Amino acid sequence: MLTGDGDSSVHREMLEAMPYGPNLMVEKVExxxxxxxxxxxxxxxxxxxxxxxxxxxxxxxxxxxxxxxxxxxxxxxxxxxxxxxxxxxxxxxxxxxxxxxxxxxxxxxxxxxxxxxxxxxxxxxxxxxxxxxxxxxxxxxxxxxxxxxxxxxxxxQNNKLSELFNSIVNKHVTGMFQLS
Ligand SMILES: [Zn+2]
Known part of the structure; x- marks a missing residue:
């Protein structure tokens, strides 16, 4: 999960919290x-x-x-x-x-x-x-x-970064994973 202030601890926590593997990280950031x-x-x-x-x-x-x-x-x-x-x-x-x-x-x-x-x-x-x-x-x-x-x-999060993150994810993983 990318967060607006570049808080890498949240990102790390999210990675650690993935019980079903990294595919769930492709979830849209709303x-x-x-x-x-x-x-x-x-x-x-x-x-x-x-x-x-x-x-x-x-x-x-x-x-x-x-x-x-x-x-x-x-x-x-x-x-x-x-x-x-x-x-x-x-x-x-x-x-x-x-x-x-x-x-x-x-x-x-x-x-x-x-x-x-x-x-x-x-x-x-x-x-x-x-x-x-x-x-x-x-x-x-x-x-x-x-x-x-x-x-x-x-x-x-309430800023444009989540949109940016989604667009990057979409560009790179479309076709590899089903996006929700
Ligand atoms: Zn109440």
């Missing part, structure tokens, strides 16, 4: 902004599915900026952690997948750095969102748009 923007676009698109009740869709619509903020907060926190890289990647994935529960009022699985539990008079909207199926769709979007990129997001 710029954080790009991933989060794409994530919010998909959530916004979900608010337009009229098969879900308008009240639930409005709940989601109001909270979309928070979806971005909480994942960004988790990336920053896990990027700076002292745990081994693989552990931090798993923790970031768990944080991202817990984030809709946190946003809609269920704090049972929130890490202590993340929040202080239930706020006064906060309503837990999770049962309502689960019963109409919207919660399950949100979870699918998180898995497809955030969870699959956690190994890149953990580097907390």
């Amino acid at each position: 710029c954080k902004d790009h991933v989060l923007r794409n994530y919010c676009h998909k959530l916004t698109y979900l608010t337009k599915y009229t098969k879900f009740p308008v009240t639930s869709r409005n709940l989601l619509k109001q909270q979309i900026p928070r979806f971005r903020t909480v994942v960004d907060k988790a990336i920053k926190y896990r990027a700076a952690g002292n745990e081994p890289l693989n552990t931090r990647i798993c923790m970031l994935k768990a944080d991202a997948e817990n984030s809709p529960l946190h946003i809609f009022g269920d704090h049972d699985h929130c890490d202590v750095y993340f929040c202080n539990g239930n706020k006064e008079e906060e309503i837990n909207h999770i049962p309502e969102l689960k019963s109409c199926g919207l919660f399950q769709e949100i979870t699918k979007i998180i898995c497809g748009s955030v969870s699959r990129h956690v190994s890149a997001l953990i580097a907390d």
Whole structure:
């Protein structure tokens, strides 16, 4: 993994953390902004599915900026952690997948750095969102748009270097490995 500030220790850690061999290093390095923007676009698109009740869709619509903020907060926190890289990647994935529960009022699985539990008079909207199926769709979007990129997001990179790295990788390995 190439990082924007030329941090070779992250690169070394990534090499050491490859349980399935070096082919996984060909994974695209995603710029954080790009991933989060794409994530919010998909959530916004979900608010337009009229098969879900308008009240639930409005709940989601109001909270979309928070979806971005909480994942960004988790990336920053896990990027700076002292745990081994693989552990931090798993923790970031768990944080991202817990984030809709946190946003809609269920704090049972929130890490202590993340929040202080239930706020006064906060309503837990999770049962309502689960019963109409919207919660399950949100979870699918998180898995497809955030969870699959956690190994890149953990580097907390937000600049053109990740794009440059991708273009170099594409040039040199296209045809040798399947790029995702
Ligand atoms: Zn919480």
